[in-house]
Amino acid sequence: MEGAFYMKKIMVIYNPSSGKQAFDEKVKNITSILLDNGYILGKFITQKKNDARDRVIQCCHEDWDAIIACGGDGTLNEVANGIMLGGRKIPVAILGTGTVNDFAKSLNIPKTPRDFCNMIMNELTMDIDLGRANDKYFVNVSAFGLLSSVAHETKKEYKAILGRLAYFIEGIKILPKELMNPIHTEVISEELNLNENIQLFILSNGNSIGGFKNFMPEARFDDGYLDCLIIRDTTLESMITILKAFSTAQHTSCQNIEYFKTKKIRISSNSSAVVDIDGEYGGALPVEYEVVEKGLKIFVSKYPY
Incomplete structure (x- = not known):
């Protein structure tokens, strides 16, 4: 034991x-x-x-x-x-x-x-x-970009009454605006370096995000890594294909998606993108991420x- x-x-x-x-x-x-x-x-x-x-x-x-x-x-x-x-x-x-x-x-x-x-x-x-995000720790997920602000922007009284439906309602309200405003982002890690517009960045310790299992299909809580998923800037048609693929856990093989494991990664942007940490407001970019093993x-x- x-x-x-x-x-x-x-x-x-x-x-x-x-x-x-x-x-x-x-x-x-x-x-x-x-x-x-x-x-x-x-x-x-x-x-x-x-x-x-x-x-x-x-x-x-x-x-x-x-x-x-x-x-x-x-x-x-x-x-x-x-x-x-x-x-x-x-x-x-x-x-x-x-x-x-x-x-x-x-x-x-x-x-x-x-x-x-x-x-x-x-x-x-x-x-x-x-995970550690600058001076804050997280248990499950940190994210910014497409729909990542839904959890901390949804009012607590709506969460208590409506449950997961409250998130969907808030998501529908902000989705059109966010699709039109990708975030120019610089990603620096041992596994991937990029400097371009992206729609979504997620760093996760577990495989379930937003109530959906296998969002990060290879994630384990004790493997000494954080799983990273990035959706590059893409067309509305391509985004719909990606969102459909999430329902069958086939999304990591979609075009315009990067999926990898990392121990340390730095994210910065010339915009004031807001970071979500375990469903709560986590401040703005830049952020230095690192895994805290065990x-x-x-x-x-x-x-x-």
Whole structure:
């Protein structure tokens, strides 16, 4: 069993605005099961940006044995940043209750309260990679360009009520404008160098993005690499072909797509392109990306590979 340990104290980091409101009952059931099995629990409810990150930094300097991250990809991102900044790799159990929650779905994290608690009590953990974007860390994905801003521009109240449909509605609103405005980008890496207009840049740790599996078909959380996908500037007809190919995971062989693995890559532009990091606003270009190998320890019910 990788990283086996004997824990009793668990901090529950809980984002009440993530996903549909029914998840509150799920959190209560999980805490009840763990308390019945002798665990000591703390609960921290986030109220604003970086609350989860700051509380996890404190946890790293206290005697907590594990953390349960209750929320979407943004909540998990803050927890991961807190662990990196706090300097102690506390194991994290991911209770994916956000609108899409790509990361939890990619790892097949148990969905029922009983199975989720069994995963924690079995104490099977896995060390996974993280990405670093300048001074920020990400768990699953960083992107800019076509539709990449949808996640952080969609209002939280719409996400809670409409779920994934909220993303589609926002995407339809901005797609025509973005197709007409490619971003002139310079990419510097060992694997690829280019200096031209592109429609989309995505750097990912996992294979699921925006709720779609196999978006990055060769991605693994523990291979020491980040997977990069670039859509070069193209015609509307070609873009439609590419978008159709995503549904069958054949997109990486399409013309005008670059797909490769990298450990380090620098992206710059003469425009003020906005970067998305795990579904949240991540600032503007330029960005230096680098993989952080085995930066986060997570609970799993079984190894995914």
